[in-house]
Amino acid sequence: MPQVLSKTTSFLQNTAVQVFLIFVVVYATFFQNLQATEPSLMEARNFITVREITQNGNWLIPTLNGEPRLAKPPLPTWLTAISILRTGDLYDLAALRFPAACISVLLVYFLFLFTRRLTTDRYLPFLAALVLTTSFSFFNLGRQGTWDIYCHAFMMGGIWLLLAGLQADGKGLKRFIGSGIFMGLSFLSKGPVSFYALLLPFLMSYGYGFGTLAYKKHKTGILILVVVCLLVSFAWPFYVYLHEPARMSSNISNESTAWVNRHVKPFWFYISFPWQAGIWAIFAVVALAVPYARRRLAYFGNYRFLSGWVISCFILLSLIPEKKERYLLPLLLPLALLIAYYLRYLWDAFQNKTTTKPDRIIFKVNVIVYLLISVCVPVLLYLYAYRNHLISSQFLAFFSMVFLALVFCFLVVWFQKNFKIFLAGAVILHIAAVYVLIPRFEDMVRPVKNFTGLEKSSVHNYKN
Secondary structure: OOOOOOOOOOHHHOHHHHHHHHHHHHHHHHOOOOOOOOOOHHHHHHHHHHHHHHHHOOOOOOEEOOEEOOOOOOHHHHHHHHHHHHHOOOOOHHHHHHHHHHHHHHHHHHHHHHHHHHOOOOHHHHHHHHHHHOOHHHHHHHOOOOOHHHHHHHHHHHHHHHHHHHHOOOOOHHHHHHHHHHHHHHHHHHOOHHHHHHHHHHHHHHHHHHOOHHHHHOHHHHHHHHHHHHHHHOHHHHHHHHHOHHHHHHHHHHHHHHHHHOOEOOHHHHOOHHHHHHHHHHHHHHHOOHHHHHHHHOOOOOHHHHHHHHHHHHHHHHHOOEOOHHHHHHHHHHHHHHHHHHHHHHHHHHHOOOOOHHHHHHHHHHHHHHHHHHHHHHHHHHHHHHOOOOOOHHHHHHHHHHHHHHHHHHHHHHHHOOHHHHHHHHHHHHHHHHHHHHHHHHHHHOOOOOOOOHHHHHHHHHHO
């Protein structure tokens, strides 16, 4: 495993500074305006289940519209119910989404800790955390009350401790036990989904990239992990089976059938997955171009492992007939890791003036994209928000200045080729766009004019 030491020292290499800056970004990304968007259909079902267990007190067998909801393990429901009980308002969207946002933050830090296990380079974990946080599909799902984020967050924690155990000189039993607990919590969040979509690709790619010696060396620890995971995973299903055996069997059968018969899409449906990374999409495509990226990333990490994890995850997800865009969430974790390694290469190459022509072209294309976004956002705010009376003139003026400053920032980057400023500008652009667009996006896309509320309409009809 490569052990890379950065050639320069910087306050950014300080762990406390990195943890703080990551927190600033995740707070701005996940906790601002949580109540701004309307709940999706899946969110609505989850929130109804939360409301019902708080009202009827039956936490071990959740219900949906009075019927047992056994297809979804209850851990996310329990965490959301605790959040909503603290506020006392069963319809508080921010409180309903707050646990998912917290779990998203936990997932970011798990990836940070995992990356620290892969390399001694102090910038790479920081970059991986920033890339994941600012990837479109990740922060979009992390702001919603869906249960996908829970299972993958706990699984990432399990994989982090599993890697720590595999790297241990001794037996590392405590790490394997902790890994088993996290994996069990993943199962209690959404069943075996993350075991198939995240853990299996990791195990395959780790063996492919680093060999299987670590697996053989830690057979006892892995066995303990499996036992602990099974005990945690099957505690609730076993309870339900004792009390609702017929419903449990029926739900298992229905869920298995759903993977084959519902939302069926062709094998290549996920082929555009790099664009789920949002502002990092071009970097994602380039990092997966093996002839170009392999030798560039080799100095900082094991490209066989990094690319193998992404590709194996993509293939396994594509094999399942049932496909939805949110099912790509586990793929974003290794993809963010791969992008971070590529960004680290560019950072080093620009700093040491060792870039090649393709490097500079890729860099300039991204600068142009970020420049266009910085120019377009104020225009969109004026056309679709200000003219529809969604924002004030002061709000428009202030954020126009913010995005104008970002335009200036990327122009400086264009001429000076300063990669640190480029990364800082990209993250600030993400934060600013999330803050100004997400709360107003639905009204900007579908402005409502001459709206009459249902209550007023009913009163009018009654009087007539």
